[in-house]
Amino acid sequence: MTALPSCSARVVVLGGGLAGTLAAAALAPHVGEVLVLEHDTVLPEAPAPRPRLPQAAHAHILWAGGADAMEELLPGVTDEWLAAGAHRIPIPNGMVSFSPAGWYRRSWPDTHYLIGASRNLIDWAVRRRVLELANVRVRTGVKVCGLEGDAARVRGVVVRDPQGEREVVAADLVVDATGRGSRSTQWLREIGGPEVRETVVDAGVRYASRRYRAPEGAETDWPVIHIPADPRQDRPGLFATIISIENGQWHVSLSGTRGGEPSAGEDLFEEFARRVRHPLVAELLSRAEPVSEVSAFTRTANRRRHFEQAALPEGFIVLGDAATSLNPVYGHGMSAAARGAVALRELTRRTPVLAPHFASKAQRAIARPAAAAWMLAVGQDRFFPGAVGRKPSLADRLGARYIHRLNQTAIGNALVVRRLTDVMTMRRPAHVLGLPDVLLAAALGARMPLLDGPQLRPREQEVLDRPPLRSAGAAAAEPGT
Numbered sequence: 001m002t003a004l005p006s007c008s009a010r011v012v013v014l015g016g017g018l019a020g021t022l023a024a025a026a027l028a029p030h031v032g033e034v035l036v037l038e039h040d041t042v043l044p045e046a047p048a049p050r051p052r053l054p055q056a057a058h059a060h061i062l063w064a065g066g067a068d069a070m071e072e073l074l075p076g077v078t079d080e081w082l083a084a085g086a087h088r089i090p091i092p093n094g095m096v097s098f099s100p101a102g103w104y105r106r107s108w109p110d111t112h113y114l115i116g117a118s119r120n121l122i123d124w125a126v127r128r129r130v131l132e133l134a135n136v137r138v139r140t141g142v143k144v145c146g147l148e149g150d151a152a153r154v155r156g157v158v159v160r161d162p163q164g165e166r167e168v169v170a171a172d173l174v175v176d177a178t179g180r181g182s183r184s185t186q187w188l189r190e191i192g193g194p195e196v197r198e199t200v201v202d203a204g205v206r207y208a209s210r211r212y213r214a215p216e217g218a219e220t221d222w223p224v225i226h227i228p229a230d231p232r233q234d235r236p237g238l239f240a241t242i243i244s245i246e247n248g249q250w251h252v253s254l255s256g257t258r259g260g261e262p263s264a265g266e267d268l269f270e271e272f273a274r275r276v277r278h279p280l281v282a283e284l285l286s287r288a289e290p291v292s293e294v295s296a297f298t299r300t301a302n303r304r305r306h307f308e309q310a311a312l313p314e315g316f317i318v319l320g321d322a323a324t325s326l327n328p329v330y331g332h333g334m335s336a337a338a339r340g341a342v343a344l345r346e347l348t349r350r351t352p353v354l355a356p357h358f359a360s361k362a363q364r365a366i367a368r369p370a371a372a373a374w375m376l377a378v379g380q381d382r383f384f385p386g387a388v389g390r391k392p393s394l395a396d397r398l399g400a401r402y403i404h405r406l407n408q409t410a411i412g413n414a415l416v417v418r419r420l421t422d423v424m425t426m427r428r429p430a431h432v433l434g435l436p437d438v439l440l441a442a443a444l445g446a447r448m449p450l451l452d453g454p455q456l457r458p459r460e461q462e463v464l465d466r467p468p469l470r471s472a473g474a475a476a477a478e479p480g481t
Helices: 018-030 064-073 077-083 119-131 184-190 266-273 280-285 333-350 358-381 394-410 414-424 430-434 436-444 458-465
Strands: 010-014 033-037 061-063 087-091 095-099 112-116 136-139 143-149 154-160 166-170 173-176 198-201 206-213 224-227 238-245 249-256 295-297 302-305 316-318
Touching: 010 018, 010 154, 018 033, 018 064, 018 119, 018 173, 018 333, 061 064, 061 333, 064 077, 064 112, 064 333, 077 087, 077 119, 087 238, 112 238, 119 136, 143 166, 143 184, 154 173, 198 358, 206 266, 224 280, 238 280, 249 266, 249 280, 266 280, 280 458, 302 358, 316 358, 333 358, 358 394, 358 414, 358 430, 394 414, 394 430, 394 436, 414 430, 414 436, 430 436
Parallel strands: 010 033, 010 173, 033 136, 095 224, 173 316
Antiparallel strands: 061 112, 087 112, 143 154, 154 166, 198 302, 206 249, 206 295, 224 238, 238 249
C-alpha cells in the first residue's frame, strides 16, 4: 500500500537528469505532486544518449555509497541495471589500481562494490522508475527563464514552451537540478535574493573516451583498471581507466590536467594511454577492438556554489552539479547527488516541505555529502601545475602527506584498505581516516613489501599475453558497429 503524502505541496524540479529524478524520488512520498521540467523535447525510452548530457560519453563509476542511496530511494533499481547488462564489481579486489604509493594488492576481503555501466543505462533505469510514481509527471521541451517570487519566497518559475510562449509555473518548492550550467545564482539576483559565494578549483582536465569490444573471455568478471596521476610530481597529471559496461564492452577514459591534455584524435588515443605512469591500459587496449569514435570533454572544473551559507528565499533548494560540480576523474558526481537526495528525503520525513525554514535546512543537509566529495577532489587537483584556485596551504600539504602515508600503509594493511575504501565509495565520511586505529596503522606503516607489478588473475594475464592487434604507435582500427 502506498503511503499518503505528509502534505499537499507542489514541487517543481528543474531538470530531468539523474539529480532531478533522484530529487523527485526523494520528495514524491511526502508531497502532493512533483512536476519535472526538462529542456530536452524527448527523453529516451531506452538507454540512449541525450543531447544535453555530453559527459555520458565518458566512463562513469557509481560507487557503493551512491548505488546504495539510489537503491534506498528506488528499491529494485540495482537488479534492473544488472538485468540490462551492468556489472556489480567487488571492491577492493575487483580493481587493479596503481596508486602513487604502489600497486594495491587484491587479496583482501571484498567489503564494497561499484556498478559498471554506461551513464545512459544508469539514468534510464532511475528515470523509468521515478516516472512510474503516481504523483510524478514530466514536461519536456520547457526552457526555464527565471524564478517567480522575491527575496523572501520563491513561488514558482518562469518558463517558455516550445512555441516560445511565456508561462509562470507555480510551486511551493522549486528544486534546481539543472547541472553544471545552472543559472540559479543569476536568477536569485534578479528577484532580489542573495549573492552566493563560489569556489573554483580547476586543474584544466580534458577527457578523451572511447568504447572497445572486450577481448574474448574478458566480457564479464573483469576488474576496473585504474592508473591515476601522482599529484606530488611536478608535471601534468595523466589518468587512464577501463570499466566494463553492458553489451560486452569496455568504456575507456583517458584524461590529463593542464599541459597534458589528451587529443581527440583516434590515432593518438592509445599513444596517450602509454604515457601514463604504467602502460597496462595501453597494453590491454591493443588487444581489443574500438567500437566508437573518441569523445572529448573539457567542462571539468570543481565548482562549489555555497548555497548552504546564503540567506536563500523560502521554497528554493539546489541539488547535484548545480550546487557542487566535481572533476569527473574521481567518479563522485553521481554518488554525491544520490547521497544528497537521501539527505533530502530524511529531512522531509521529519519536517514538512511547507514548514518554515525547510529550504535552508534542506540545503545544509544536501551540502554535507557534496562537501565530502569536494574535499576528495580538490585535495588532489590543487597540486597539479597550472591549477586555478587557492594554492595549497600548509594544512593541505600536511593532509596530502598523510593520505600518501595511508596509501603506502594500504599496500599491506587490511584495516587501512577498508577505511580508504569506505571514504572513496562514499559510504563513510572522511573523518574515519583520523580514527585512532587508522592513525596507529599509519604510524606503523605497511608490513608487506611493495609489489613489482599489477596482481593479475590467470584469465587477465592470459588476455595480456595474447598478440596485440595493433603495434605501439600504430593508428587504432576504425570503429566497428
